[in-house]
Amino acid sequence: MLRIRNLVSGYGKIKVLKNVSMHVDPGEIVTILGANGAGKTTLLSTIAGLVRANSGEAEFKSNNILKIKASAIPGLGCVMVPEGRQVFAAMTVEENLLLGGHAVQKQGRQVLKNLLEHQYELFPILRDRKNQLAGTLSGGEQQMLAMGRALMSKPSLVMMDEPSTGLAPLIVKEIFQIIVRLRDEGNTVLLVEQNAKAALGIADRGYVLETGKIIVQGPAEDLLANKDVQRAYLGREK
């Protein structure tokens, strides 16, 4: 579904990603692990077209996405849930969700209504709060809103940047359960996380970024058993 080869990307003269290659197959949860500044968010932003690549290849469903405007990428089915949620605080929950659905608007009101209904099923708390201003939601609720908003476009790939940041452990657990449910419903998820243990607990495969390079990659169970990963990201020094 997504195939990246030798991606070099960064900001101005600073190259954050150095020849990164990775792929995501349909129906997988793939996680990108790494410390602060390793290049995780840069990777997602480059895929989303927000940061321009210096060189390399990135194919999404056979489209060369490095040549496509950021605004056109969600239309191909690749959406990003940004770090820190970034919901529109001054709009209601439902208005936020409907904004996410603007790409499917032309498919008719019924389609939009069904999608909205589906998000409320996935996140019942959002139904309760649908007329509330998004700015008044808790952190966990805002994260759910950001996810629901992304899902309103019926994407084939959802990229999530640090969904667990700043959330209480119980809420994190809930968010991760929802990610698993998304996969079970046939969605594909690319998950960037600092919470390596939680991410590897639900992911099928993972990549470990270190200063812009992938140093380890493989099935999640292999990464959990890898001593480098344990030391650096699972907080286990043994």
Add this chain to the structure above:
Amino acid sequence: MYWQEDKECMNRGELEQLQFERLQSTLNRVGTHVPFYRQKFSEMKLDYEGFNSLDDIRKLPFTLKQDLRDSYPYGLFAVPLREVVRLHSSSGTTGQATVVGYTKNDIRNWSDLVARILCAAGLTADDVIQIAFGYGLFTGGFGLHYGAERLGASVIPISAGNTKRQIQIMQDFKTTALVCTPSYALNIADVLFDMGINPAGLSLKFGLFGAEPWSEAMRQEINGKLGIQATDNYGLSEVMGPGVAGECRECNGLHINEDHFYVEILDPETLEPVEPGEVGELVITTLTKEAFPMIRYRTRDLTRFLPEPCPCGRTFKRMHRILGRTDDMLIIKGVNVFPTQIESVLFNIDGTEPHYRIIVERENHQDRATVMVEVKESLFSDQMSKQRELIDTIRKQLNSELGIGVAVKLVEEKTLERFEGKGQRVIDKREI
């Protein structure tokens, strides 16, 4: 029947992407964690971070057996010893021993790769597998053992040797699959015959043989004598052990586990890739090994790719059974001769037994090769003319196969030493 269908039947494009990703992370790790490679890369001013296709692998330096010896014991390890859960060592029959190590993940991958090969050969969790490879520092015993357990089969870790006991257990435990070297399989077959046991009365169905080169004729011989289907498998401790490649039930070449090993076949002289389908030296790069990654290891084994797709559905490339070793290759009177060529000729001649030796000597600066081969006892009680006739047939056929003349000597049954592990059939007495 597949063990990991999603990998074994992978689309070639996806496989290449996976190989490339794994190569990159392997290079990133060895380039920082293994001083040997770090130094080599920097001496060559190698920009491995700039690689953008698998073909760039040709820019990488080779690793030789001697490099492993020079790094004895732990110089080439990419992880600290406390992450290593297993050590193996090569026999050291051809020089100083070498040491290899495995992390937990390496052991798990290794078990899966061996399970693939057992599965491809037709084995299932219902089989009773007698592992008559030596257990110990040699990778054969433990490699097959872990793979067989992973498969869920019942494993008999009998190890090599004590042939009569092997047969006793084979009968009592109802062994369905025998794992050992092909020469030991023949040895067992002979002892069975001597003990007057009909192999048809055993439960044996499969034989997985490896750790030494053997010929198609030898396979037929073993299949006939033990009433089994024998398959070939390949591996070497330097890159992992058994599990690198193995035959499926088509018995037509070995599928290479390409998602874990990148293989090249190169001309041993020029070190350039041979033409597709031509014979050359197998060179292997590990793609997932954590403790002991190898970059372009020169195996000294000679083979060729079999380009046609395999009817079994696996998409992994196949290689021909090992044709010989670059260091096994005898140069007799200036002609390259492989012991397996001689074996093929001998096994196709009636009246000979599948046991032989090749003796090479030098007299007055002239090479002289003598092939000693066992024949049935009855032949010696026959007239001399019968013996002479047989010698003549063998000599002529060897001459046409090898292109050189060799002397042939017939010896009585059971006069040549038998092997329990790897066979040593060539005795080179030349002092060059």
